[in-house]
Amino acid sequence: MTLTVDFVPVTFMLPADYNLFVEEFRKSPSSTWIMKPCGKAQGKGIFLINKLSQIKKWSRDSRTSTFVAANSGKEAYVISLYIDNPLLIGGKKFDLRLYVLVTSYRPLKCYMYKLGFCRFCTVKYTPSTSELDNMFVHLTNVAIQKHGVSFSHPQLESER
Template sequence: ENPDNVWICKPVGQSQGRGILLFQRLSELVYESNAVVQQYVKNPLLIGGYKFDLRLYVCVPSFHPLTIYVYREGLARFGTDKFSLANLDNPFAHLTNSSLNKLGPGYGATKERVGSGCKWSLSQLRQYLQQNNIQDWLLWQRISSIIILTIASELSAIPQTKNCFEFFGFDILVDSALNPWLLEVR
């Protein structure tokens, strides 16, 4: 056990941030149901000190041949408390689920560079990145690769049928080096 590591535990079958916890030592993990444990990304890209993730909407109108469309608009979802590793028990700093953060005390407050609420459109995020001289083209290429590889990894399990399509929501975290991390697919 390395005390510098931080882990995040997500219960299987839950949504809206329910039951998620962060911990540093295995002895801290006491869980009564099936869960997924991932190493926590400790260096997220911050805007005004706030953590955010991306919800990207993806349509796959055909799996054979594979055809993927990523919608131009999606969401950047912010935590409503400033990010800090000093308090791992603060869900409003570490979780970006909108349904959770709208219940937080900082939801309606105007936050530095973010504004009020806890969502931006992808257009707003792109504008922010450009205004702050952040070259985001490589980030979007990396995100596209994650989406393609994730969907392609399931191709053998998809039967060849006509007139079927799927919509997915990809949740992606961006770290301070502009590396995207796949959180989950819905």
């Protein structure tokens, strides 16, 4: 049995795959891409691009980073084609966190933990290029969203 995964967007590691990325970018220059640093968490350092000049700016700015790709002098990033028509709930992006333990592949045997959670953006999604810098539209990370004016979480409200 062969498993084909065709729902994962085209993805590259920068700076190592830079030339391959540029080749793919030029196939559809109106596309948006999302860049995520390999050595950070909680939405830090994530940004969206839609022009090659933005990659060149990243390349110049990343020389002072602390997490450096081997022999390159540049911070390592994952860059993926941005899904510009995501599934939305109430017009907002979301993600689900479900926990599964796989104990065997042949035969497939897995257990799903009954608890999970869902995270939402606080601002309605728009694919507009004028909103590329608005992380409240694009990232569901609580570390980002808790700073939005529409964020509401009872536990976090009591900590403020």
